[in-house]
Amino acid sequence: MEFPGKPEAVGGALKPAPEQQKVGSDTLKPAPLTEPVIHIEMGPPAPPLRPAPVAHPVIRIENLTKYYYMGRNVVAALRGVSLEVGRGEFVAVMGPSGSGKSTLMNLIGCLDRPTGGRYELDGVPVNEMTKIELADIRNQKIGFIFQGFNLLARMSAQENVALPLVYSGVPAEERRERAMQALAMVGLGTRADHRPAELSGGQQQRVAVARALVTRPSLILADEPTGNLDSRTGLEVMMILQRLNARGITIVLVTHDPAIANYCRRQVKFRDGRIIEDVLNLAPVNARDILAQSGHLAKKKVQP
Ligand SMILES: Nc1ncnc2c1ncn2[C@@H]1O[C@H](COP(=O)(O)OP(=O)(O)O)[C@@H](O)[C@H]1O
Numbered sequence: 291m292e293f294p295g296k297p298e299a300v301g302g303a304l305k306p307a308p309e310q311q312k313v314g315s316d317t318l319k320p321a322p323l324t325e326p327v328i329h330i331e332m333g334p335p336a337p338p339l340r341p342a343p344v345a346h347p348v349i350r351i352e353n354l355t356k357y358y359y360m361g362r363n364v365v366a367a368l369r370g371v372s373l374e375v376g377r378g379e380f381v382a383v384m385g386p387s388g389s390g391k392s393t394l395m396n397l398i399g400c401l402d403r404p405t406g407g408r409y410e411l412d413g414v415p416v417n418e419m420t421k422i423e424l425a426d427i428r429n430q431k432i433g434f435i436f437q438g439f440n441l442l443a444r445m446s447a448q449e450n451v452a453l454p455l456v457y458s459g460v461p462a463e464e465r466r467e468r469a470m471q472a473l474a475m476v477g478l479g480t481r482a483d484h485r486p487a488e489l490s491g492g493q494q495q496r497v498a499v500a501r502a503l504v505t506r507p508s509l510i511l512a513d514e515p516t517g518n519l520d521s522r523t524g525l526e527v528m529m530i531l532q533r534l535n536a537r538g539i540t541i542v543l544v545t546h547d548p549a550i551a552n553y554c555r556r557q558v559k560f561r562d563g564r565i566i567e568d569v570l571n572l573a574p575v576n577a578r579d580i581l582a583q584s585g586h587l588a589k590k591k592v593q594p
Pocket residue numbers: 358359360365366367385386387388389390391392393394
């Protein structure tokens with residue numbers, strides 16, 4: 291792999307400091323060093339590992355643009371984004387507020403259409419689809435998790451989770467079974483009859499994760515899923531997402547929190563509607579380990 295920076299620049303930054311400094315009588319400066327300075331020879335820093343191209347990506351985006359037209363004003367939310375995400379990846383999308391993260395998620399999730407560029411989901415060009423085809427592909431292939439949970443207040447956890455199956459015409463009995471399985475996967479098998487108001491924030495988000503899972507999607511899109519949760523509860527959600535990812539589900543997660551991004555194997559950073567960094571995190575933190583170390587799993591009976 292090529293080293294992207296200029297080697298001279300790096301060498302310059304590592305030049306030894308002058309061993310002695312002149313001390314003027316009128317200004318206060320550091321005293322001369324009496325101990326010999328030890329210099330450690332270091333090579334240039336290792337370049338960040340970039341994701342390799344994949345043969346059959348789940349997401350293939352080329353030069354995607356999105357402009358919002360508001361009267362006379364045009365907001366350039368995405369200014370030419372290219373991105374490939376392979377099967378089984380766990381990608382954190384990061385960047386400041388307004389940098390285009392949610393806009394990208396809406397396009398990947400087929401909730402909106404781009405102004406320009408190309409998008410293939412599982413090898414199928416999304417640009418050319420009709421509205422009905424878009425709704426179909428969304429329902430079959432994508433599970434969504436939002437910051438605000440977006441559960442229906444009058445429905446039980448099980449009914450909320452089963453809802454996407456209503457749209458895909460699954461019979462009632464199978465809907466119930468699959469909703470129960472999905473709730474068990476997020477450790478909420480015993481809360482199936484509870485309404486959202488009877489559940490904690492973390493439990494509500496786990497219901498939302500179960501709802502995203504129930505259609506057996508190949509891709510889960512999570513926009514700030516831990517944004518409304520305290521750090522402990524957020525960690526529980528990350529543990530569940532890591533476990534789903536280990537089972538082969540591709541996850542793209544938006545977060546502005548670097549601590550959350552450290553649980554993901556790849557980190558894509560946005561600024562002003564463009565990708566400015568795309569690197570692999572070779573040692574993602576294991577949320578389950580962190581929770582187990584603090585004794586949290588035993589106390590709260592969150593299923594590992
Ligand atoms: N529906 C919309 N109409 C007009 N402007 C929008 C709309 N959605 C987002 N924007 C603008 O597009 C830019 C990117 O927004 P967004 O994708 O929500 O950023 P992020 O999720 O990174 O905070 C912002 O300037 C935002 O104000």
